[in-house]
Amino acid sequence: MSKTTQLVKSKKTFSDYWSSYSTVAILFLMLSVFSALKPGAFLSSGNYVKIIEQSAITILLACGEFFGIILGGIDLSVSSVMALSGVVCAKLMVAGWHPVLAVLVGIILFGAAAGAINGMLINVTNLPPFIITLGTQAIFRGLTYILSDARSVSGINIGFMKFVGGKIGGVVPMPIIIALVVAIVLIFFTTKTRAGRNIYALGGNPISAYFAGITTKRHQLLCFVISGICASLAGMVNIARLGSAEPNAGTGYETYAIAAVIIGGTSFFGGQGVIWKVVIGGLIIGTINNGLNMVGLSSYYQQIAMGVLIILAVTLDRFFGASKNK
Amino acid sequence: MVRMTSLVEMRNITKKFPGVTALSGVNFDVKPGEVHILLGENGAGKSTLMKMLSGAYEPTEGVMVANGKEFPRFTPKISQDNGISIIYQELSVINEISIQENIFVGKLAEKSVLGLKVVDNKAMRKRTQEVLDEIGLKRSPETTVGSLSISEKQMVEIAKAVAFDAKVIIMDEPTSSLTTEEINHLFEIVNRLKKQGKGIVFISHKLDEVLAIGDRVTILKDGQYVGTYPISEMDEDRLVKLMVGREIKGTYLKDPDKEYKNEVIFEVNGLTRKDEYVKEISFKLKRGEILGFSGLVGAGRTELMEAIYGAAPIKAGTITLLGKTLHIKKPYDALKEGIALVTENRRETGFSPYFSIKQNLNQAKNLKESKFGGMTGLINNAEEERVSEEQRVAMQIKCATTNQVITQLSGGNQQKVILGRWMASNPKLIIFDEPTKGIDVGTKSEIYKLMRGLADKGIGVLVVSSELPELLSTCDRIIVFNDGRSNGEFLSTEATEEELVRAATTK
Numbered sequence: 001m002s003k004t005t006q007l008v009k010s011k012k013t014f015s016d017y018w019s020s021y022s023t024v025a026i027l028f029l030m031l032s033v034f035s036a037l038k039p040g041a042f043l044s045s046g047n048y049v050k051i052i053e054q055s056a057i058t059i060l061l062a063c064g065e066f067f068g069i070i071l072g073g074i075d076l077s078v079s080s081v082m083a084l085s086g087v088v089c090a091k092l093m094v095a096g097w098h099p100v101l102a103v104l105v106g107i108i109l110f111g112a113a114a115g116a117i118n119g120m121l122i123n124v125t126n127l128p129p130f131i132i133t134l135g136t137q138a139i140f141r142g143l144t145y146i147l148s149d150a151r152s153v154s155g156i157n158i159g160f161m162k163f164v165g166g167k168i169g170g171v172v173p174m175p176i177i178i179a180l181v182v183a184i185v186l187i188f189f190t191t192k193t194r195a196g197r198n199i200y201a202l203g204g205n206p207i208s209a210y211f212a213g214i215t216t217k218r219h220q221l222l223c224f225v226i227s228g229i230c231a232s233l234a235g236m237v238n239i240a241r242l243g244s245a246e247p248n249a250g251t252g253y254e255t256y257a258i259a260a261v262i263i264g265g266t267s268f269f270g271g272q273g274v275i276w277k278v279v280i281g282g283l284i285i286g287t288i289n290n291g292l293n294m295v296g297l298s299s300y301y302q303q304i305a306m307g308v309l310i311i312l313a314v315t316l317d318r319f320f321g322a323s324k325n326k
Numbered sequence: 327m328v329r330m331t332s333l334v335e336m337r338n339i340t341k342k343f344p345g346v347t348a349l350s351g352v353n354f355d356v357k358p359g360e361v362h363i364l365l366g367e368n369g370a371g372k373s374t375l376m377k378m379l380s381g382a383y384e385p386t387e388g389v390m391v392a393n394g395k396e397f398p399r400f401t402p403k404i405s406q407d408n409g410i411s412i413i414y415q416e417l418s419v420i421n422e423i424s425i426q427e428n429i430f431v432g433k434l435a436e437k438s439v440l441g442l443k444v445v446d447n448k449a450m451r452k453r454t455q456e457v458l459d460e461i462g463l464k465r466s467p468e469t470t471v472g473s474l475s476i477s478e479k480q481m482v483e484i485a486k487a488v489a490f491d492a493k494v495i496i497m498d499e500p501t502s503s504l505t506t507e508e509i510n511h512l513f514e515i516v517n518r519l520k521k522q523g524k525g526i527v528f529i530s531h532k533l534d535e536v537l538a539i540g541d542r543v544t545i546l547k548d549g550q551y552v553g554t555y556p557i558s559e560m561d562e563d564r565l566v567k568l569m570v571g572r573e574i575k576g577t578y579l580k581d582p583d584k585e586y587k588n589e590v591i592f593e594v595n596g597l598t599r600k601d602e603y604v605k606e607i608s609f610k611l612k613r614g615e616i617l618g619f620s621g622l623v624g625a626g627r628t629e630l631m632e633a634i635y636g637a638a639p640i641k642a643g644t645i646t647l648l649g650k651t652l653h654i655k656k657p658y659d660a661l662k663e664g665i666a667l668v669t670e671n672r673r674e675t676g677f678s679p680y681f682s683i684k685q686n687l688n689q690a691k692n693l694k695e696s697k698f699g700g701m702t703g704l705i706n707n708a709e710e711e712r713v714s715e716e717q718r719v720a721m722q723i724k725c726a727t728t729n730q731v732i733t734q735l736s737g738g739n740q741q742k743v744i745l746g747r748w749m750a751s752n753p754k755l756i757i758f759d760e761p762t763k764g765i766d767v768g769t770k771s772e773i774y775k776l777m778r779g780l781a782d783k784g785i786g787v788l789v790v791s792s793e794l795p796e797l798l799s800t801c802d803r804i805i806v807f808n809d810g811r812s813n814g815e816f817l818s819t820e821a822t823e824e825e826l827v828r829a830a831t832t833k
Contacts (some may be wrong), residue, residue, distance in 0.1 A: 042648045194692045195701040201678040201689065210674045211637065212747075213661035215699035222701065326661050 018316070023264050023280045026313060030284055034291035042294050044273075049173060055286030056175035057234045062260035062282045063179075063186055063275060064230025067223040070203045072270025073129030075224065078257055080140035081114045082250040086235035087144050090153040090245035107232045108213050111291075114140060115228020119221035129224075136211035136226055137254070144247045148215040153245040166175035175237040180279075182233060189281045199223060204271025205237070259306055260285050263313045284309070330396060332357050333494050333525045334379065334410060339388035341374055348374045352388075352551040354544050356494050356525035361516060362534045363557070365569060366546035366766070372529055375546070376496060379527075380412050381405040408495030413483045415502060421472035426454040428471050429486045457485045462516050472627055477508035484515060495519065496527040501535055502764055505623070510597075513539050530764055533562045566767055579772040579818060580614060580781065580801045590615045592755050592786045594634065597643030603629040605810045607643070611755075616777060616787040618801030619820070621793065621830045625807040627790040628670060631757045635667040636660045647754055649784075664754035668744055668761055670790075676744050677732050684714040684728040684745050690751035717746030719808055722772060732759045738769030745776060755786035762796060774800050794823045806830050 034042045041047060061078050068075030081292030082131040094101055114136075121132045169174050201211040202219050210216050234253075239245045264281030266273030285306065292302045332355035341349040349371040353594060356362050377383040378390065381402035390397045392408040400410075411771050419428050427434075430450050435601065437446035454467035464480045465474065471482060478499060489493050497516075516539055528537055536543060537557060545552040552568050592611040599602060604626045611617050619627040632638040634645060636654035641753045645652045647663060654660045660667070666752045669675040670802040675685050680695055690709045695702040714728040721742040732743055741761065748756060777800060781787045791797050795806050797818070804816045806829035814829040 092686060192705050194696045194705060196693065197685065197689075197705060198700060201681065204678050204680040205674075208669075208677055208679075209674050211635075211667060211669050212678070213657045213693045213700065215656065215658045215701070218699040218701065224558045270676075 016167070017247065020226055021150050021263070022279045022313070022316065023284070027280050027284050027287065030287045030291065034294060038294045042263065042291060044202065046166075047290065047294070049167075050169065051283070051286045051290045052176045053173040053292060055283050056173065056179040057237055057250075057253070058256045058260055058285050059176075059179040059282035060182060060230050060234035060237065060262070061250075061257035062278050063183055064234075065224045065254070065257040065261050066102075066186075066264075066266060066275060066278050067199070068129055068133070069258070069266050069268060070199060070225055070270060070273055071129070071204075071220060072203050073259065074131065075118065075227045075231075076116070076133040076254050077118060077137040077140055078143065078227060078234075079232035080137045082238065082253065083112060083234040083245075083247060084114065084140045084144040084147070084235070085110050085232035086239040086245040086249055087148045087153055087247060089236060090156050090239050091147065091162065094153060094155045095158045099157045099163075102157075102160075103236060108229060109238045111229040111232025111235075112225050113228070114232070115225040116221060118228065119224035122224070123217040123220060141251075148245065148247040150247055152247070154243070156239060156243060156245070161240050161243055164236060165243075165268040171273065175241065178233060178237060180280075182230060183275055183279045189226075190275055195222065200271055202271075224307035235309040256285050256306070259310050262310055265313075268314075308325065332338065332391070333393065333596055334408065335391035335483050336375070336378065336385075337389045337391065337534070339378065339385045339390075341371075341377070341378065341383060342386045347549055348423060349385075349546075349549045350551070351552065352546065355391075356527055358493070358525055359520050359525040360541040361520055361526040361539050363540035364527055364546070365531075365541040365543055365565065366552075369702070370438075370546040370569075370766070372546060374549075376498065376527075376529075378413060379405060379494075379496065395424055407692070409491060410496070411415050411487035411490070412496040413480065413487065413498065413500060415499045417476070417479050417483055419471050419479050419482050421471070424470055424474055425458070425465060425474075425485070426450045426467040426470045427480055428482055429454055429457070431714065432608050433490070453489060454485070457489045457510045459703060460488060461485055462511070473509075477504050477512065480504075480512070480687075481515070483541055484519075488519070492524065494525045494527065496529070498529045498555060499531065499764065501527070501530060509535070521706070522635040530666075531764070533767075536565065537562065578771075579776045579804055591648055591784070592788075593646040594630075595642075595644045595646070597630070597633060597645070598641045599629060599633050600639040600641045602641075603638075603810055604633055609805055609812070609815075611783050611786050611788065613786075614781055615803065616781045616789060616801045618797040618804040619788065619790045619807060620792075620794065620797055620826050621807030621813075623792065624810065625830065626810040627807050628759055629810075631667060631759055631788065631790060634660070635665060635757065637667075652668060658693065659699055661690060661751065666690065666748035666751065666756045667754040668741070668756065668758045669749065670759040670763060671738065672740050672744065672764075677740060677747075679731075679733055680731050681732060683718070683723065683725055683732050683735070684710055685719045686732050687728070687746050687750055688712040690747045694751045704744075709797035713750050715731050719741075721746040721776070736766075738765040738773075741765055741769070741773065756780060757788045757790070760792065761789065762791075762793070794826055797826070798823065 003274060006110065006270045061082065064078055065075055076232065085107055088110050089102050091103035118133055118136055122129050125132065164174055168177065198214045198219050202214055203218055206216060238249055260281035261278050262268065263279035263284055264273065266278065288305050289302050335355035337353060339349055339352045340347065346459055349680055352375060354375065364372050364375065374383060376609045378385055379400060381400040381404060384399040390400050392400070392404060397404060420431065433589070435446040435449040436443045436725065437449070451467045458465065458467065463478060463485065465478065471479060474482065484495070500512060504512060516771065520526060524601050528539060537560065540557040542554055542556055543560060544554040547569060579707055589612060590610045591613050595608050597607045606695070609617065619630070620628050627637065633640050636659050645654065647665065652663050676688065691713060693700040718728055723742045723746065725739065732740055735743065762775055777787055777789070789797065789801055803817055804818060804821060804826065805812050806814045806816070806826055808830055816825060
């Protein structure tokens with residue numbers, strides 16, 4: 001029996017390597033292409049820091065989005081939650097709240113509540129998450145405009161800005177530290193906790209998960225709460241970097257988040273995917289945007305590049321990845 | 327019999343996968359106008375063989391022959407060109423469109439109107455009607471397939487094969503979800519196709535069917551070619567011996583010499599489901615006893631189990647387990663109370679498809695040990711490893727490693743994983759719904775032994791089954807359902823199949 005095991009293990013095919021490391025390979029490919037095109041500017045360590053910093057928001061959103069997609073669903077409201085919580089947190093600070101309290105209430109609690117609204121609506125109506133979060137995306141965005149009077153909210157606590165938007169030791173940007181801490185917590189959650197395991201079971205086959213005794217609605221709610229908190233944290237990072245809360249912040253960012261999750265190899269049908277690859281997916285999106293800027297192409301081309309990459313990544317996965325064996 | 331050239335022939339076929347030889351030295355051929363049975367336990371290599379006929383797999387060694395021409399392998403095109411058509415167990419009809427569209431899907435008939443090519447519905451309807459008449463399906467070609475019964479959907483698949491002049495029709499366990507009447511109809515069709523000179527390959531686990539419909543039988547055992555025999559020389563005992571190399575004991579009833587305490591461990595009293603699929607059911611289960619549930623599909627057997635397990639709301643009645651009255655609202659509550667349900671459809675409701683054997687084996691235990699709807703607690707790798715090894719040995723699960731994905735196992739081994747999953751959670755009552763559906767004879771007897779072992783340990787066992795011999799040889803008592811109500815209770819030692827059928831079909 002042990003001989004069989006060895007045989008199975010030693011014969012790794014290209015397919016196996018592809019499904020394990022395709023995301024990393026794409027990232028290195030991107031880095032090499034841009035390095036070759038614009039070696040001076042792109043290769044500087046300052047630029048790497050910039051890429052990482054710019055990727056932080058995408059990574060945070062994508063980490064949350066992962067929990068919508070792992071269920072076989074989606075969360076389209078992340079971009080609006082990001083803007084709304086940013087405005088709420090900024091307003092609280094302007095009203096004189098201590099930044100820590102403002103973050104706890106305006107970001108963590110508020111994000112959890114927004115996610116819980118999504119989750120509860122999905123649980124009660126039994127409608128697809130696509131429909132519900134499409135609706136709440138518009139509702140949350142509308143609330144953002146009403147709450148902010150459609151103007152940017154300034155007067156954010158300086159200490160907050162310097163801490164959350166700053167760099168540790170003048171080098172490592174705080175936003176990426178926040179994003180990585182969130183990612184590490186979620187990696188732990190998905191791989192080491194029973195609730196995380198249950199979520200994979202639920203995404204893989206909701207009916208057998210139900211019959212296995214998993215409390216499906218509760219876990220579904222939890223997924224959207226996590227997504228809400230991650231989106232809110234992205235909102236926090238965003239207002240700290242900009243120094244103000246913009247009501248139109250993050251418009252369209254749900255696309256970046258979904259793209260990062262998909263490029264990160266997460267199955268759109270649910271049940272399969274890992275967080276660390278989603279982080280790489282976020283970095284890839286950041287690299288494309290930064291690299292095309294460096295090369296001198298406008299943001300319109302960035303959209304196209306991202307679109308091509310999504311299709312390419314999923315197509316290659318079909319041919320070489322795990323799904324080929326199905 | 328006149329010697330006829332074979333439509334398809336496989337000579338000395340060997341198929342190796344990394345680390346495993348799936349088939350070795352197999353010979354198989356199909357002659358015009360015969361039903362050739364392919365028999366073997368799950369994992370014996372039947373599917374692998376079929377995949378080589380369909381062109382999905384390439385044989386490692388051996389020769390494939392179609393209409394006298396030799397090929398190193400079949401491609402899907404060669405397979406199609408030589409009229410090989412496969413009807414899979416899981417039907418591939420499209421529910422949303424009509425019968426004729428299903429038959430012509432991908433090959434829609436065309437006609438030219440003003441130089442534009444448009445779909446020729448009239449021609450398709452005509453051809454479909456011919457084929458439906460031929461196989462005796464009394465439905466209009468324009469009927470939406472979704473509104474048909476499973477057996478009718480299967481006939482649509484057969485019609486599809488016939489419409490495009492298939493010469494070899496392979497049926498993969500075609501009777502597994504059909505009623506007796508539907509099976510008889512299927513056999514009529516098979517005989518009709520046979521008379522038209524088509525070669526039929528028929529895969530089945532049901533030996534009575536094999537003997538009734540087959541002309542020749544090829545038996546595989548663990549990937550080895552056992553032999554090809556005329557059915558006329560076979561009976562059930564011989565088939566079983568050739569398949570598993572051992573005789574299956576017919577009975578798994580409790581040992582009459584053993585002392586059983588007359589203690590009721592589980593009781594249902596006046597249970598009625600909210601939707602009234604189950605009405606006023608009462609029964610008691612004693613320690614050491616296995617209680618069976620018979621009746622037609624939809625008569626309320628599965629529906630009762632769903633209600634006990636918390637998967638369907640109840641309107642009235644009480645459920646008592648080991649003296650404790652239970653209030654179960656969802657499967658999680660049932661699991662917490664020690665009730666386990668092995669569902670009928672492994673693939674749809676049984677296991678987590680992307681999980682490893684190990685992860686599946688630990689699922690129920692993890693849920694039971696955690697609180698707040700199964701959400702608290704961490705995964706303990708060492709403990710998971712221990713539990714999965716324990717269950718792998720106890721259930722005799724055949725796998726290379728418990729890190730394999732569960733879908734790589736045969737149906738029988740998947741069922742053992744599901745049973746092991748429940749056993750790891752220390753249940754007090756296990757409900758089996760069609761525990762051996764699609765499972766080979768050898769594994770069946772292993773599962774019966776496991777069930778008896780559970781009852782001997784004092785765990786309550788309820789069994790729902792459509793196979794009467796299964797109920798009669800494993801259960802001590804049998805309750806027959808009829809239209810949502812109990813319509814008689816029988817002792818296995820005294821009941822006959824005829825009595826059970828009568829209780830199920832007449833009030």
